[in-house]
Amino acid sequence: MHTRRMLPVLLMLLCATAVCRAQAPAEFTPPGPNVALHKPYTLEPGPNYGDCSIDRDRTLLTDGVYTQGHFWVQKTTVGWVHRHPVAITIDLGRVEAISGVSYSTAAGSADVAWPSGILLMVSDDNDRWTVLGDLIELANKQGAPPERPYRTHRFVTGELQAYGRYLALVVDQPPYMVVDEVEVYGGKPEWLTLPMTGKQVSMKPLEYCRDMTMQDSITARLRTDLDEIVGRIEGAGLSDAAGTQLRARAEALRAEIQPIASVPEDFTTVLPLNDLHTRIYALHAPVLRAQGHPPLVVWKSHRYDPLQPLDAPAQPPTAPPALRERMMRNERRAETLNLTNSTDGPLAAELRVTGLGARSRLVALREVLPTDTLQRTPITAAILPPETQADRLRLTIPAGMTRQVWVDLDSRDIPAGTYRAALAVDGPGADAVTVSLTVRVSELAMPDEFDIAIGGWDETNNKGGYEVTAENMMPLIANLREHGVNMPWSNPQVMPTPGEYDAEGNMTAPPDFTSWDEWVARWEGARCWGLFPNVGDNFAGEPVGTPRFDKMVGAWVTAWVEHAAGQGIEPGQIMVLLVDEARTDAHDQRVIAWAKALHAAQPEVVIWNDPIHKEPETVAPEFYEQSDVLCPNTIRFLELGQTYQDFFVARQQEGSELWFYCCSGPTKLLDPASYYRAQFWLNLKYGGGGSLYWAFGDEAGGSWNAYLQTRTQYSPLFLSPTTVTDGKHMEAIREGAQDYEYFRLLRERVTELEAAGVKSELLAEANALLVSGPERVVGIMGREKMMWAVDKDRQIMDVMRLRALDMLEKLSEL
Secondary structure: OOHHHHHHHHHHHHHOOOOOOOOOOOOOOOOOOEOOOOOOEEEEOOOOOOOOEOOOOOOHHHOOOOOOOOHHHOOOOEEEEOOOOEEEEEEEEEEEEEEEEEEEEEEOOOOOOOOOEEEEEEEOOOOOEEEEEEHHHHHHHHOOOOOOOOEEEEEEEOOOOEEEEEEEEEEEOOOEEEEEEEEEEEOOHHHHHOOOOOOEEOOOHHHHHHHHHHHHHHHHHHHHHHHHHHHHHOOOOOOHHHHHHHHHHHHHHHHHOOOOOOOOOOOOOEOOOOHHHHHHHHOHHHHHHHOOOOOEEEEOOOOOOOOOOOOOOOOOOOOOOEEEEEEEEOOEEEEEEEEEEOOOOOEEEEEEEEOOHHHHHHEEEEEEEEEOOOOOOOEEEEEOOOOOOOOEEEEEEOOOOEEEEEEEEEOOOOOOEEEEEEEEEEEOOEEEEEEEEEEEEEEEEOOOOOOOEEEOOOOOOOOOOOOOOOOOHHHHHHHHHHOOOOOOEEOHHHOOOOOEEOOOOOEEEOOOOHHHHHHHHHOOOOOOEEEOOOOOOEEOOEEOOOHHHHHHHHHHHHHHHHHHHOOOOOHHHEEEOOOOOOOOHHHHHHHHHHHHHHHHHOOOOEEEEOOOOOOHHHOOHHHHHOOOEEOOEHHHHHHOHHHHHHHHHHHHHOOOEEOEEEOOOOHHHEOHHHHHHHHHHHHHHHOOOEEEEOOOOOOOOOOOOHHHOOOOOOOOOEEOOOOEEEEHHHHHHHHHHHHHHHHHHHHHHHHHHHHOOOOOHHHHHHHHHHHHHHHHHHOOOOOOOOEOOOOOOOOHHHHHHHHHHHHHHHHOOO
């Protein structure tokens, strides 16, 4: 479900008529013979970009043959996607003198960039290594390739004076990396007796590179935050002497920012990162005080507004904030409070909710942690579980920093009424602050089950995929279901096996349902089941399109449907994505052949398609005739304009359901409101029935040390191998689903009253709101607005939701 799959098509269009061969700078002459020619090598991690070669024999990169034609569709090149860095380690067979290296790649279009670094390392024994430098830095002395347009390029150097049996290139080229050829140039034999220059390390190249990435990220974070604070000294109202003193402290701290001897194994990217970072943040405290802030500042921002660790009100608050919420019974909503510490040391704050008595379960207080990202843009999104006594919270706010509290509101089992409480915030050396909290719970109730399909390619089948493990799988499933997810998605491993067939295509042995049964048990009671078999051009060896193929597939799906019936699953709950993001005629024809065979035997089984054709009207009509659900990519749907949108609406009118999915990333930098929550409003606008997201379990290696993520992350949660922690992006999904229910209930009520012949001006107002509400919300969506850092009206969904609640309450009296 990745946008990466559009890459070959885009680049073919850009370079379809060109003959592309990687070129070194014109003035470069190899300083020696290619001693890597036909030598073996290893690749870590292994290549995974299927339109290139997977290079199982590990021969392509040193065969001496440069690719003619387009890189991205050639089996003579080797590719990776969303995996970085990559270590290419060549065994030269013996210790060789080395004078240079050449690395052939391509970039310049479709969001493909040149490598940001290629670390060169050599070793005699594949154990102890010497760092030679960065090939990109060395090569660019002769001129860097332009960022655009598309072109091939060889990064080369002849400036080395080294030796070794093993040469490693650690390449950082996210998200796409395709390489054609690597050459290593021999040097002078007398170099073999000279001492080697360069840093000596005992770590493997990939391990060393990751350690250096961590070191660079840590020091960059510290320097960036120190620079930010120094920039705030001017204009803070400090005296000249105080300003001079702070700047001197800042320079002393800057001198301490050095690579650390080793990164602790339990290191996380929760901010602050270490003791030095804590002391850097503390430099902000005098600035806050100079601006007039009290020791503990209690203030409010929208729960989905981005919050940085150094954020604070421009002016000291004149009064405590007030929290107000209106909601249905059986619903979850939230508010937030921000706490800023302007003292010179850590402040142990305590929050207590009073005044609710027996209804105290209405409120739970939860700390929101600030974390850094791989892109070094801090976010405040990880929501910790509440304490045992949920209406109390103790948290420590480092000096100069802001921490956030998630005020979780849960009206399940809470009677209708207006509830008023006080939220007391206290800390040593700070005046206590009392925040008023008012929650009005409507007589109307949120349904127990959402009427829209919600899913996210969780891959919680078998042993799991991506960052889903045996230890965190069941907590993940529980978390997803708690947030309204009702459509699990499997990878191909869960599909029933084909079974066995005779020469006429009659089933002689049934499929094996073991993996399916295990998955169904984990998600018992799901609304529907999303399956991705990733079908090919045959079934159990029988080519697609033959009468025997149709008969075999029909017998197989019938056995599956009959088996599922015994588990209480109807055929219409089984939704099959045959080819992911179909975009070529070959894809379309494969879908058509399989779908016709499945539908002929079991017409109620759902063929679920997520096509990404740029011109869908050119696609074979049978593709759409066989599509029970069409699920366009949200961002493409919005940016390709009215004609594209009208096409899918027309297919909807012809009988296909219309759903929406999104798969942009990194999702931690995307807006919980405009990217996650608002997609439900897009469904409202177009009568859609599903909201899906790539991908609940894909966290690029893990959430808690983002500096080690090896690809783009996509999960709205915070995952470790053993734990699952809530995130604001996941909360936004649940809120969006509840928003959807408000408008669905309103539409049902209007229809009911109109059918009964009721005449009221309220009906006209309600019908207008059913159109204008989703329309206004969709206005904050799109590629240019999906980033969290982009300003937008995040309150619009709250405003429209509450208007719908007002209208529902009024219409309930008619």
